[in-house]
Amino acid sequence: MVKLIALYKKPADAEAQAAFEKHYFDIHMPLVAKIPGMLKSEVAKINTFAGQESKYFLLTEMFFDNVDKLNEGMASPEGKAAGRDLMSFAKEYVEMSIGDVI
Amino acid sequence: MVKLIALYKKPADAEAQAAFEKHYFDIHMPLVAKIPGMLKSEVAKINTFAGQESKYFLLTEMFFDNVDKLNEGMASPEGKAAGRDLMSFAKEYVEMSIGDVI
Numbered sequence: 001m002v003k004l005i006a007l008y009k010k011p012a013d014a015e016a017q018a019a020f021e022k023h024y025f026d027i028h029m030p031l032v033a034k035i036p037g038m039l040k041s042e043v044a045k046i047n048t049f050a051g052q053e054s055k056y057f058l059l060t061e062m063f064f065d066n067v068d069k070l071n072e073g074m075a076s077p078e079g080k081a082a083g084r085d086l087m088s089f090a091k092e093y094v095e096m097s098i099g100d101v102i
Numbered sequence: 103m104v105k106l107i108a109l110y111k112k113p114a115d116a117e118a119q120a121a122f123e124k125h126y127f128d129i130h131m132p133l134v135a136k137i138p139g140m141l142k143s144e145v146a147k148i149n150t151f152a153g154q155e156s157k158y159f160l161l162t163e164m165f166f167d168n169v170d171k172l173n174e175g176m177a178s179p180e181g182k183a184a185g186r187d188l189m190s191f192a193k194e195y196v197e198m199s200i201g202d203v204i
Contacts, residue, residue, distance in 0.1 A: 003146060005161065044105060045203030054199040059107065097156040099146030 001039075001065050003099045004074070008058035008090065023057070023089045032062065032083040034071070037073040051091045067098065103143075104169050105201045106176070110160035110192065125191045126160070133184040134164065139175040141165045168203070169200065 008024075011017040019045060032041060041062045046054050064070040073079050110126075110161040113119040136144060143164045148156050175181050188196060 004151065005146070005148070024195065032123060044203045046107070047200040047202060049106065049198045049200045052198055056199070080200070095153055095156065096151045097158070098151045099151040099161055100125055100149060101144060101146045 001101045002064055002070055003097050004064070004070055005102060006058075006060040006086075007056045007095045007097075008060075009093045009095070010057040011093065016066070020089065020093070026091070028082070028085050029055050030032070032047040032060075032082050034064070034078040035073045035082055036076050037064055037069040037077060041064065043087075063101075067100075070098065078086045103165055103203045104172055105203060106130055106164040106166070107199045107201050108160075108162040108164075108171055109158045109197045109199075110162075111195045111197070112159040115193065120153040121185075122191065122195070128193070130184070130187050133180070133187050134162075137164070137175045138178050138180060138186055139166055139171040141167065163201070165203075169202075173199065 001083075006019075011020050029043070032038070041060065046056045048054065050079045051059055062070075064073060074083065106143070110122075113122050131143075134140070143162065146161045148158045148161055150156065164172075166175060176185065
């Protein structure tokens with residue numbers, strides 16, 4: 001299994017964060033849910049552990065059977081729509097990678 | 103559910119990475135597996151997505167029912183042993199945080 005990992009850096013202030021979250025949960029995640037081949041997604045809000053302040057505030061993981069299914073999903077019309085939406089509101093915040101679950 | 107999230111930055115070169123991985127899989131993860139209250143753990147090797155090079159090479163998540171269980175687990179002798187081991191080989195690489203799964 002593989003997962004597409006999105007780490008989101010904290011917006012600059014509470015107002016920017018609220019606007020980000022509204023778009024993220026109301027618009028972006030419903031688009032993500034339509035990506036073909038995605039088995040499940042998991043979203044977590046990031047908090048401090050042991051006094052270590054993280055620069056991230058959100059971690060999203062989108063699971064696929066393998067990297068081919070992930071690439072097919074992201075290249076589909078639904079995957080492209082989610083990607084376009086992401087770039088419209090989160091380009092400066094998001095860091096993406098692929099995780100090979102071992 | 104909450105998860106303790108460990109993001110590991112890439113060691114400087116292939117030799118350092120091999121030594122890191124040997125300690126991580128042979129010594130560290132067996133210690134982590136003993137932490138009381140941990141429901142499951144998931145380790146993923148990080149790869150590039152869409153040409154974005156990540157500064158991380160490993161993502162580990164350790165799941166607990168709630169933040170109290172997480173803190174109890176980490177404060178237990180087994181949790182402290184895993185924490186001490188982590189600091190012995192990964193202090194310069196690891197970034198830790200808590201994820202509230204939503």
